[in-house]
Amino acid sequence: MKKTISLVAALMMVSGVVAAHPFNEAFNEQRAMYGKGHSFTWNGQTYITDHPEEIAAAVVANAANATALLAAAKDQYTQVLAVDFGWTLTKNLLKSAGKALETGEFRKSMDLSAQAQYHSRMGIAQYHQSQAEWIMAVPE
Amino acid sequence: MKIIKSLLAGASLALVASISQAATSGNTLATVDPEADRSAMQSYFQKRFPQVALSDYVNGIYALDAPSREQWQSIEEFPPYEFDIEEGEALFNKTFANGKSYADCFANGGIGIRQNFPRWDASQGKVVTLELAINQCRKANGEEALGWKKGKIAQISAYMAFTSRDNVFDVQIPNDKAKAAYLDGKQSFYARRGQLNMSCANCHIAGAYIKIRADLPGPTLGHVTHFPVFRSKWGELGTLQRRYGGCQKNVRGVPQKTQGEKFRNLEFFQTYMSNGLVVNGPGARK
Numbered sequence: 001m002k003k004t005i006s007l008v009a010a011l012m013m014v015s016g017v018v019a020a021h022p023f024n025e026a027f028n029e030q031r032a033m034y035g036k037g038h039s040f041t042w043n044g045q046t047y048i049t050d051h052p053e054e055i056a057a058a059v060v061a062n063a064a065n066a067t068a069l070l071a072a073a074k075d076q077y078t079q080v081l082a083v084d085f086g087w088t089l090t091k092n093l094l095k096s097a098g099k100a101l102e103t104g105e106f107r108k109s110m111d112l113s114a115q116a117q118y119h120s121r122m123g124i125a126q127y128h129q130s131q132a133e134w135i136m137a138v139p140e
Numbered sequence: 141m142k143i144i145k146s147l148l149a150g151a152s153l154a155l156v157a158s159i160s161q162a163a164t165s166g167n168t169l170a171t172v173d174p175e176a177d178r179s180a181m182q183s184y185f186q187k188r189f190p191q192v193a194l195s196d197y198v199n200g201i202y203a204l205d206a207p208s209r210e211q212w213q214s215i216e217e218f219p220p221y222e223f224d225i226e227e228g229e230a231l232f233n234k235t236f237a238n239g240k241s242y243a244d245c246f247a248n249g250g251i252g253i254r255q256n257f258p259r260w261d262a263s264q265g266k267v268v269t270l271e272l273a274i275n276q277c278r279k280a281n282g283e284e285a286l287g288w289k290k291g292k293i294a295q296i297s298a299y300m301a302f303t304s305r306d307n308v309f310d311v312q313i314p315n316d317k318a319k320a321a322y323l324d325g326k327q328s329f330y331a332r333r334g335q336l337n338m339s340c341a342n343c344h345i346a347g348a349y350i351k352i353r354a355d356l357p358g359p360t361l362g363h364v365t366h367f368p369v370f371r372s373k374w375g376e377l378g379t380l381q382r383r384y385g386g387c388q389k390n391v392r393g394v395p396q397k398t399q400g401e402k403f404r405n406l407e408f409f410q411t412y413m414s415n416g417l418v419v420n421g422p423g424a425r426k
Binding site: 081084085086087088089090091119122126129130131134135137138139140 | 166167177180181183184326327330331332333334335337339341342345346389392393394396402
């Protein structure tokens, strides 16, 4: 079930065109109101308000998992910078995640990596959305 | 799984609809019409602020907000950029080690030419801003390039703008490559970016003269005419692209490269929008 939910959530956020979908609106509303870890029902199905990165980080906090998550977050950051749509906070999140990993604070490192990866994924989604929709803002 | 299939089908339809709608809206090289864009932009502001003369847009937010204008006029009694113009003139006239000077690099000896920048350079195949031309001149004469955002380059640019005051902006788009650069700049202007998900247009078209916290964003029309500016926040002179980077940081986006292709194309688009208005740089802003 968790796999299905995270897959749906990921699909929702990949494209800005999809971002306008009612599910995404419902997800964002629930997330804004209740934060992560909250269950809600949409079209008869139950979902949780976790982002895919948070679901990926919800594993045992150890050096191997923290290292893998940080590597994935850095990879995603490289991808968002490649399309020139990086966000300013991401770099420091990655830096902090790296420091936490070094000092053995694996849970902290994993949570920061998840947040950084989310930022980068959203930046990439924003890039695609901008490509598709910028023209709508031009005065006629 | 049924939900995923439905969502993907919906997404596909939405994408097709989006593309077919945009195809006739000036977002391709075949359909983009810079003059129509400029006319639409000017018409938008004239309809929204009918009491403001088109020529007054060179004064930015001070064309729209009377109290701000009053403060600005007080500042302009003793312009904070005055010494920078003098310094810029001295730098401009200083000869390079090889005996040549900036005057040798520009048409009309570099005097009264601000209105022609940025310009499409066919030999380089790219948009050349005034600041880029200044540094290209230096390099061609064996000098080190200056930093892009402030200091000497802003002072030289300020002096060149000062000698061009009241000249009418006349940015040309001579061919399809130039038009592609214009289109790229147009896209950048309207593309949302950063964690706050905002575009230049959000603040400077729809958001012009609408408070963002304690500030009133100026209209994009006439934005470029008064650069470089002495900004009170900076406490010094800065270039237009310094401001671009600051805007992108304000929306929590990683700023694009100063004088990189994206910013040069953005400046090309934005200046074209102000064609017909006069140069009044350097200026003073909050």
